[in-house]
Amino acid sequence: MASIELKNITKVFRDAKRKRDLLAIDDVSLSVEPNQFLCLLGSSGCGKSTLLNMIAGFEKPTGGSVTVGGKPVDGPGADRGMVFQQANLMPWLPVWENVAFHLRLKGWRKADRRAAAQEYIDMVGLRGFENHFPAELSGGMSQRVGIARALLLNPQVILMDEPFAALDAQTKMDMQEELVAIWQKQRCTIVFVTHSVDEALVLGTQVAVLTSRPGRVRELIDLDLPRPRDITSQQFNDHKRHILNLIREEGMQQRREAKAEVTAEASRQGAAA
Amino acid sequence: MRAIWKSWERAVVPLFILVAWEIVSRSGLLPAALLPPPTVVLHAWGDWVFGFDETSQGNSGRWLADALSSAMRVAAGYGIAAVSGILLGIAIGWWRWVERTVEPTIQMLRPVPPVSWIPLAIIWFGIADKPAIFLVFLGAFFPVLMNTIHGVKTADRNLIRAASMMGATEQQLLRHVVFPAALPSIFAGLRIGIGAAWMLTVTAEMVAVKSGLGYVLWDSYYFLRYDLVLASMASIGLLGYATDGLIKLLMSMALHWQHGSTLQSREG
Numbered sequence: 001m002a003s004i005e006l007k008n009i010t011k012v013f014r015d016a017k018r019k020r021d022l023l024a025i026d027d028v029s030l031s032v033e034p035n036q037f038l039c040l041l042g043s044s045g046c047g048k049s050t051l052l053n054m055i056a057g058f059e060k061p062t063g064g065s066v067t068v069g070g071k072p073v074d075g076p077g078a079d080r081g082m083v084f085q086q087a088n089l090m091p092w093l094p095v096w097e098n099v100a101f102h103l104r105l106k107g108w109r110k111a112d113r114r115a116a117a118q119e120y121i122d123m124v125g126l127r128g129f130e131n132h133f134p135a136e137l138s139g140g141m142s143q144r145v146g147i148a149r150a151l152l153l154n155p156q157v158i159l160m161d162e163p164f165a166a167l168d169a170q171t172k173m174d175m176q177e178e179l180v181a182i183w184q185k186q187r188c189t190i191v192f193v194t195h196s197v198d199e200a201l202v203l204g205t206q207v208a209v210l211t212s213r214p215g216r217v218r219e220l221i222d223l224d225l226p227r228p229r230d231i232t233s234q235q236f237n238d239h240k241r242h243i244l245n246l247i248r249e250e251g252m253q254q255r256r257e258a259k260a261e262v263t264a265e266a267s268r269q270g271a272a273a
Numbered sequence: 274m275r276a277i278w279k280s281w282e283r284a285v286v287p288l289f290i291l292v293a294w295e296i297v298s299r300s301g302l303l304p305a306a307l308l309p310p311p312t313v314v315l316h317a318w319g320d321w322v323f324g325f326d327e328t329s330q331g332n333s334g335r336w337l338a339d340a341l342s343s344a345m346r347v348a349a350g351y352g353i354a355a356v357s358g359i360l361l362g363i364a365i366g367w368w369r370w371v372e373r374t375v376e377p378t379i380q381m382l383r384p385v386p387p388v389s390w391i392p393l394a395i396i397w398f399g400i401a402d403k404p405a406i407f408l409v410f411l412g413a414f415f416p417v418l419m420n421t422i423h424g425v426k427t428a429d430r431n432l433i434r435a436a437s438m439m440g441a442t443e444q445q446l447l448r449h450v451v452f453p454a455a456l457p458s459i460f461a462g463l464r465i466g467i468g469a470a471w472m473l474t475v476t477a478e479m480v481a482v483k484s485g486l487g488y489v490l491w492d493s494y495y496f497l498r499y500d501l502v503l504a505s506m507a508s509i510g511l512l513g514y515a516t517d518g519l520i521k522l523l524m525s526m527a528l529h530w531q532h533g534s535t536l537q538s539r540e541g
């Protein structure tokens with residue numbers, strides 16, 4: 001049974017102010033098998049976050065259905081872990097309390113929470129920072145806390161929305177390596193949103209290339225590259241060239257459509273005048 | 274040298290005022306009875322507190338009792354205002370339907386100065402502690418309420434998302450995310466509220482109660498004892514300062530996580 005199943009998802013945003021509807025997602029179907037690492041790749045505004053938010057349960061699809069582990073999604077819940085672009089840590093709690101926040105909600109005693117948090121703090125390499133507050137952490141460290149917090153739920157599915165976008169190149173590389181190591185150890189399904197072709201190719205077992213507005217799946221690519229991924233290898237670059245071509249075509253298509261629209265508009269106005 | 278200055282920093286301005294005041298009032302620019310010099314005030318105050326030579330007549334040695342009765346009124350009215358202001362503020366900030374039903378009424382009551390409730394407070398509660406407590410409540414309630422609402426509304430939506438993704442129920446969101454997120458704002462309201470609380474206890478005591486620092490102040494005015502009037506004013510100022518300090522202390526304990534991340538946390 002698939003871990004995540006998206007069936008004919010559409011999403012329309014009502015723009016009340018401009019009295020216009022925006023079709024953000026148009027008929028997306030995806031099925032993610034257990035233990036896959038799926039990267040959603042697409043340009044800004046193409047609906048990656050919207051798609052992920054529907055799996056998370058923050059947004060409801062206008063049409064179609066989302067199931068996780070066979071159960072339809074009807075709201076956020078602890079069966080899925082989420083790592084946000086901004087780490088979104090509770091600034092009033094020290095690192096270990098943030099990691100163990102779920103256990104606080106479950107009413108665990110402090111000593112038990114503290115003990116349970118340690119395993120995940122060690123896993124993301126933050127030993128020694130347990131009692132720091134989020135304001136005292138660097139961006140990369142905050143992101144690690146966010147990941148540890150999601151792992152502690154021990155979820156079958158982890159959703160990540162451009163979690164490394166704000167990091168510098170070196171930190172990003174380290175975090176990508178760590179994430180892959182954690183994923184291999186934990187055996188969970190990851191859906192990872194990114195707009196970087198390299199990142200998708202370094203991390204994923206599958207890459208879904210999305211079209212820009214409305215978002216559709218342009219192509220679902222299976223990656224069978226050996227790990228650790230070698231970004232200078234022939235295979236890696238073949239994939240990269242292929243994806244970049246898709247994106248370029250997509251961009252040209254868009255510009256043509258935009259131009260056609262402008263021309264049509266102009267001729268309409270010309271006819272009216 | 275620097276260290277010495279640091280420890281005296283906060284005493285410089287009050288000392289300067291006291292010395293200038295002593296000189297002006299001894300120089301005969303004003304009749305001594307209208308502006309008693311600090312030494313005279315201090316003498317009367319000392320007798321009011323310790324009762325050594327009956328300078329303050331009937332009040333001699335009664336300062337602690339007066340200060341306590343004022344403080345109790347502040348504590349009672351302020352306590353009720355703080356608890357109800359925080360609870361109602363969270364409800365208004367969180368649930369739209371509560372906001373729609375309650376907010377207009379509140380916004381209409383808010384501009385009415387608390388002192389204008391004095392006549393009603395007296396006929397409802399008589400001349401005793403209750404009208405004063407009621408007034409203190411009115412004065413402290415609105416600042417706490419408004420700041421709590423603001424704190425809840427400006428809470429980071431992403432934190433709420435993060436918590437609900439970890440399985441938080443609505444009640445848990447309020448308790449574990451919204452309340453702590455609003456806390457800096459709530460404390461701002463509590464600090465404004467404590468000032469209003471002292472102002473209104475004293476006002477109430479001047480007209481509707483027969484004890485406390487405000488009562489002594491007004492009573493001494495009738496007996497032309499301006500030294501005691503000034504001593505009462507100084508007592509109120511000191512107690513207000515002390516209670517604000519207490520709240521600041523509570524605040525720095527509750528908001529210790531802000532250390533280093535805000536401008537305010539630079540304070541010594």
Ligand SMILES: Nc1ncnc2c1ncn2[C@@H]1O[C@H](COP(=O)(O)OP(=O)(O)OP(=O)(O)O)[C@@H](O)[C@H]1O
Binds near residue numbers: 022042047049213
């Ligand atoms: N709550 C909303 N209300 C109205 N429109 C929205 C809303 N959320 C997103 N949109 C629109 O839907 C489209 C897709 O947005 P989304 O945030 O999913 O893009 P994205 O692919 O995540 O982009 P980015 O890479 O910049 O994060 C955008 O055109 C955006 O304007």
Ligand SMILES: [Mg+2]
Binds near residue numbers: 048049050161
């Ligand atoms: Mg996005």
